[in-house]
Amino acid sequence: MSIALSRSRALAFSLPALIAILPFLGACFYIFRFSISGDKGTIDGYSIQPYLDLMTPFFGRSVWLTLKLAFVATLVAMLLAVPLAFLLTSLRSPLARRCLTVTILLPLILNLLVQAYGWILLLGPSGVLNSSLRSLGIIDRPIFLLFNETGVLLGLIQTSLPLAVFPIVSSVRGLSQEHLEAASSLGASQWRTFFDVTVPLLRPGLFGAASIVFAFNASAFAIPLLLGGRRVQMMGVAIRDMISPLFNWSGAAAAGMILIFITLIVLLFSSWLVRMTSENVRH
Amino acid sequence: MRVGLLPNEGGGSYRFVIIALAIVGILISSLPVIVVTIMSFSAADNTGFPPEALSLRWYWDVIALFTADDASSAQSVVDSTLTSLLVAVIVMGISTFVCIPLAYALARGDRRIRGGMELLFTLPLVFPLVILGIAFLLIAESLRVDIGIWRIVIPHVALVLPFVLRNCLGAMNGISVEIEEAAVSLGASPLRAIWDVVIPLMKAGILAGLIFALIISFNEFTITFFMYTIDVSTLPIWMYSRTVSSLDPSTLALSVFIIVADVVLIVLVDKLIAGRASLF
Incomplete structure (x- = not known):
């Protein structure tokens, strides 16, 4: 039979897609080459000066802020994603399931500007939250939630939540019913079953989801730009500022390489964790 | 007895905490969109909450914006919407055209190559958009020629490849080799078997x-924010440049159009891949 795919035909079938992704790979290489350029504006010679120039307290603060916000946002997103995944998998009605899917998925796909408008309307000085709290007499003066870390954090949690929920949903679907039944028939309480059976079984999926959410949040740009203004200099925004007012292209490329490096470390660390924990489960 | 992750009755504090957290998650996901929708019906000029009166005036504003032939502005909303749509359609065409054969080759080809290729085509998903x-x-700046609309299309293609490939692969997984073999043993050439048997079966995933691809490209902001020029600009960029100083209610009405379009398309995707594959 001639169904078995010959090597040459497999290559021919893959070629269009490889050509389509080539510009992306080229862009990755270009940014790396620029980050070790001797000149700030063009690729010229080799130097590690762009990296040395980044060793400033300003950039250090930006890295720290990025890590902190991404970490907190990931933690909260995971805390909300697990119950959402449970709810999504236990809904019986197809209509309810579809509504919930759309509600969760929309923030990932919808134009980030529209969502930023939503947060501005919610959190602004005359926004929904402040007017409600004021009419209830809880506060006298508006509390400031926009253009600081709180606003950015909420935006990050909202946009990264779908990236956490859907991988967890597939792990939950793969969960064996017998384990849960065994735990409950042996008299374990719901909490006990959750912490001793469900979470350990889900752990590989949880680490996988958390690492993608973290990488997504650490490299966020539009949300900190729109909700944080100049006050919350996450790395994405700091890198943009190096280009737009300063024209420091090689510096921006070097900062970008550091950002890529951070996300890569997190992804590798989590895949290592997944391998470790899934071995533990098997034994 | 079926032991659910979410007990239907009883369960005490466990059930309460899970439901409460899920509700917080739903609120965080949906509140911004809901507020934008409510405020777009406001009759007032400002965006104070709650709106004192309701009206459709901002919707009429948006329609006027689209129908008025005002050639004075260099980049009108009509131009940027058309560019957005054109880019999205080209991106959709290219990404699907390249992903179908790739998904076939990965599903039928060498297992060892498959892992590596899947990883390669997932990279754009985790790569920082700012850097991209x-x-x-x-x-684009170092090129001597002006590549026009392609300066936005090419990055968008890279961006949507992971999603399109994931869907095509999901569709391929359900198609057994035997069906193809049957077609070939009945005299079809292997290519013909793919075209007449495999592709129709992949239809929902495709x-x-x-x-x-269409929704992601149409809603993309970050990469386009770096790539746009005076001649080639998309709708999200137009919205950004309009609201960079203050939020104006007619932009909210325009946002509602985008929200509705996105919701309809997501429901369609969900229907197409219902229960057979995960979304990504």
């Missing part, structure tokens, strides 16, 4: 991938 924007901008 800057890198593509640097490359359509889901098409729609995914």
Whole structure:
């Protein structure tokens, strides 16, 4: 039979897609080459000066802020994603399931500007939250939630939540019913079953989801730009500022390489964790 | 007895905490969109909450914006919407066209190659968009020729490839080799078997991938933010430049149009791949 795919035909079938992704790979290489350029504006010679120039307290603060916000946002997103995944998998009605899917998925796909408008309307000085709290007499003066870390954090949690929920949903679907039944028939309480059976079984999926959410949040740009203004200099925004007012292209490329490096470390660390924990489960 | 992760009755504090957290999650996901929708019906000029009266005036504003032939502005909303749509359609076409044969080759080919290729085509998903924007901008600037709309299309294709491939692969997984073998043993050439048997079976997955590519490209902001020029600009960029100083209610009405379009398309994708594959 001639169904078995010959090597040459497999290559021919893959070629269009490889050509389509080539510009992306080229862009990755270009940014790396620029980050070790001797000149700030063009690729010229080799130097590690762009990296040395980044060793400033300003950039250090930006890295720290990025890590902190991404970490907190990931933690909260995971805390909300697990119950959402449970709810999504236990809904019986197809209509309810579809509504919930759309509600969760929309923030990932919808134009980030529209969502930023939503947060501005919610959190602004005359926004929904402040007017409600004021009419209830809880506060006298508006509390400031926009253009600081709180606003950015909420935006990050909202946009990264779908990236956490859907991988967890597939792990939950793969969960064996017998384990849960065994735990409950042996008299374990719901909490006990959750912490001793469900979470350990889900752990590989949880680490996988958390690492993608973290990488997504650490490299966020539009949300900190729109909700944080100049006050919350996450790395994405700091890198943009190096280009737009300063024209420091090689510096921006070097900062970008550091950002890529951070996300890569997190992804590798989590895949290592997944391998470790899934071995533990098997034994 | 079926032991659910979410008990239907009883369960005490466990059930309460899980439901409460899920509700917080739903609120965080949906509140911004809901507030934008409510405020777009406000009759007032400002965006104070709650709106004192309701009206459709901002919707009429948006329609006027689209129908008025005001040639004075260099980049009108009509131009940027058309560019957005054109880019999205080209991106959709290219990404689907390249992903179908790739999904076939990965599903039928060598297992060892498959893992590596899947990883390669997932990279754009975790790669920082800012860096991608800057890198593509640097490359586009260093080119001697003006590549017009392709300066936005090429990065968008890279961006949607993971989603389209995931959907095509999901569709391929359900198609057994035997069906193809049957077609070939009945005298069809292998290529003909693919075209007449495999592709029709992949239809739902292909359509889901098409729609995914369309919505992602149409809503993309970050990379386009670096790549746009005076001649080539998309709707999200137009919205950004309009609201950079203050939020104006007619933009909210325009946002509602986008929200409705996105919701309809997501429901379509969800219907197409219902229960057979995960969304990504």
